[in-house]
Structures are given as structure tokens and as C-alpha cells.
Amino acid sequence: MFAFLQVYSIQAVLPVMMVDFAATEVQAGMIVGATVLAIAIMSPFLGMLSDAVGRKSFIVGALLFLAIPTALIAQSSSIEWVGIWRFMQGLSVPGITVVTIAYIGEEFEGRAMTELMSFYVSGCVLGGFMGRFLLGHLHELIGWRHGYYVMTAMTLLGAIWVGKMLPSSRHFVANPNFRSAIQTLGEHVTNRYVVTACLLGACVLFSLVGCFTFINLHLADEPYQLTTGALANIFAVYLLGVVITPLSSKLLRRFGSARTVRVAIVVSMVGLLLTLVTPLWGVIIGLAIMSSGVFVTQSATISYIAVNVKKGRSLASGLYYMGYYTGGTLGAWLGGIAYARGQWSLTVWLLLFVQVLALLIASFGMIKTTVRAK
Numbered sequence: 001m002f003a004f005l006q007v008y009s010i011q012a013v014l015p016v017m018m019v020d021f022a023a024t025e026v027q028a029g030m031i032v033g034a035t036v037l038a039i040a041i042m043s044p045f046l047g048m049l050s051d052a053v054g055r056k057s058f059i060v061g062a063l064l065f066l067a068i069p070t071a072l073i074a075q076s077s078s079i080e081w082v083g084i085w086r087f088m089q090g091l092s093v094p095g096i097t098v099v100t101i102a103y104i105g106e107e108f109e110g111r112a113m114t115e116l117m118s119f120y121v122s123g124c125v126l127g128g129f130m131g132r133f134l135l136g137h138l139h140e141l142i143g144w145r146h147g148y149y150v151m152t153a154m155t156l157l158g159a160i161w162v163g164k165m166l167p168s169s170r171h172f173v174a175n176p177n178f179r180s181a182i183q184t185l186g187e188h189v190t191n192r193y194v195v196t197a198c199l200l201g202a203c204v205l206f207s208l209v210g211c212f213t214f215i216n217l218h219l220a221d222e223p224y225q226l227t228t229g230a231l232a233n234i235f236a237v238y239l240l241g242v243v244i245t246p247l248s249s250k251l252l253r254r255f256g257s258a259r260t261v262r263v264a265i266v267v268s269m270v271g272l273l274l275t276l277v278t279p280l281w282g283v284i285i286g287l288a289i290m291s292s293g294v295f296v297t298q299s300a301t302i303s304y305i306a307v308n309v310k311k312g313r314s315l316a317s318g319l320y321y322m323g324y325y326t327g328g329t330l331g332a333w334l335g336g337i338a339y340a341r342g343q344w345s346l347t348v349w350l351l352l353f354v355q356v357l358a359l360l361i362a363s364f365g366m367i368k369t370t371v372r373a374k
Helices: 009-020 025-053 056-073 079-092 094-107 110-142 144-165 178-188 192-220 228-274 280-308 313-365
Strands: none
Touching (some): 009 025, 009 110, 009 144, 009 192, 009 228, 025 079, 025 094, 025 192, 025 313, 056 079, 056 094, 094 110, 110 228, 110 280, 178 313, 192 228, 192 280, 228 280, 280 313
16 A cells, blocks of 8 residues: 555646646656656566565565655656656565565465455555545645655655564575576566466556546546546545455456456446546546456456466566556556547547457466465
8 A cells, every 4th residue: 555655646636737837748647657667667676686685674675765756756846857756756666566466475375365465456556546535635735745745754654564564474485596587587578377467467557547647637627627636536436446356356266367357357448438428427437447347457467477476476576567567657658648639538549449458368368267265
């Protein structure tokens, strides 16, 4: 939750920042994408480093580092500086996310691991909601700059809490051999399980970032003209993911990853189409359905790697997140171009195209697997 508190919080205040810095839609998309790009670049490397160093200390250190650029965003004098500090935020996030997935994969197995992975995704979802919700309302109370100082304090508290509460690893075995890590990397990039999961992850975050970045601009414009607080409230649809994602472990056990992902993608596509209606309540229902499908897909894809990849788990998770966040970066960039040229309707058709690609990858790339119950 504390990792994702910062990643997407800026979406709630994008319309305000565009006015403050006289930024274009593409620039707005890229300050969202800056964090996502840094996460994509760093994910495999921090995974390899964690395989050599350890888990808990890495997670706590990454959280402490995350607080620094979060505070510096409040000092930004231009949209370019916001982008730089957003990029710096992204450098530390994989030290939390990638390493946590590896930690769960090592400490638990079978049904327990699958359920914990779904709760991990729920925490990510909750953090994504809380960041947007808090910063949107903090802007209305004290302005977005002071709001970022509050977010910094929350991140520091999170680091202290994790340091105190997270149990130390019991099954971690250090692998400081760099040559061995490179060999494992070579095996992973030709592993069908890893490659398929990476491609699916890219499509998942492309859809999520593209949708929830530019729906803000759509709803801040005519005929809705929502304030930052109202936009923050829209993100309450994210909370459905907190409830639905743990339930996805039951679907995975019954139907397997491949079938679950295919159904979830179709559900997400239906939700996207619903956001094209005019009434605000229809748009909100569409966002709820779309995001729920995406969260189930993400949970199923992460479990797919955890169940089928036994060697170099942290590196495999890092590669997955590299693909995942590369997709998110492209979603922020191409979504900005689509919105600038055709507003929300063209953005939706771009996102639907990517989800059709995800459906094809799931149909032809995923090996049908079921999760063993233990």
C-alpha cells in the first residue's frame, strides 16, 4: 500500500497542474509515465540485487528513499522538475514491489501463497486509491504542494511500520554470484511463462494508466467540470479491487490462470465501453467494471509466475514488472496523444485495441495451469 501511495497520486491533481504549469495533455501523461518508466527500468536490477542482499532490509530502505523525491515534488518550479522527481520516485518502488513478491514466493507455497499474492495486489489497489483520494482532497484543503509534504510523512511512517512489523525471511538464500544471475536472466527471457506474463502485464498497465489518467481530464471538462475533490472520490471505484482481488484466488483454483484471465479481460473491455456514455453514474459504473477486470488479470498473472517459476523468483518478478510498467509508460504517452487528437472516445478505442492484444496473448500464450491447494 505504501509503495503505491505515491505512484498514481498525481492523477487526481493533473487538471490543476496543467493550469499551474501551462502543460499539454502529452506532458501531463508523461509526468504520470515518468514514475512508471523508472519502475520499468529498475525492476530487474533491483530484483537481482535483492537476490544477493536480502528482502526485509531492501524493502524498508526503498520506502525511506521514496520519501525524498516525494517531498521535492512540492518544491517544483516547472512541469519538467515534477517529471524529474516523479522519475526519482519510480527508482525506489521496485525495491518494495518486486522484493515483496519474491518474499511471499519464498516464505509460503500452494494455497497460502496464492491467497497472499491476491492480498498483496489488494494492498497495491488500496495504495493506488488512497494516493489519489488523499492528494485530491488535500489540494482542496491546503494545496497540492503542502499535500505532498503530508504524503512524505505518511511514507516515512510506512517505512517505520514495515521495519517493525514485517517478519524477517526464513527461507531466503543469498545468491551474490552475478554470473549466475545473468545466466538466470537468459533462462527467464526465453521462458514461456515469464514472457507471456510480461506481455500480459504490459497490456494490463497500459489500460489502467491510460484509463485513469485521461478520464480525469475528461471529467474535469464539459459537461462534468468535476473539482479535484470530486475526481478523488471517483477513484473510490478502486476499492472494489480490494474486495474482488482476494476472491480471484478462488477463481484461479477452480478455473486456472488462462481461463480466469480471458474472462477478466472481456469484463474489462465491457467496462471501458460503458465509460463512453454521457451520464456520470454510467461512467463510474464503467470504471468500476473495467478496473475490477484489470485487477483480477493482474492477480492471476502474478500467481501464474509464482506457481510456475521456481528459480530466480525475484528476477522473474523484476522482468514481469519491467514489462508491466513499460506498458504503463506507453499508456501514459500514447494515451496523451490519443486524448489530444480525439478526446476520451479515441482514448477508449486505443485502450480496447490493447485489451484485444491481451486477449490474444492469454488465449494463445498462456499454458493452462491450476493452482495446487496445500
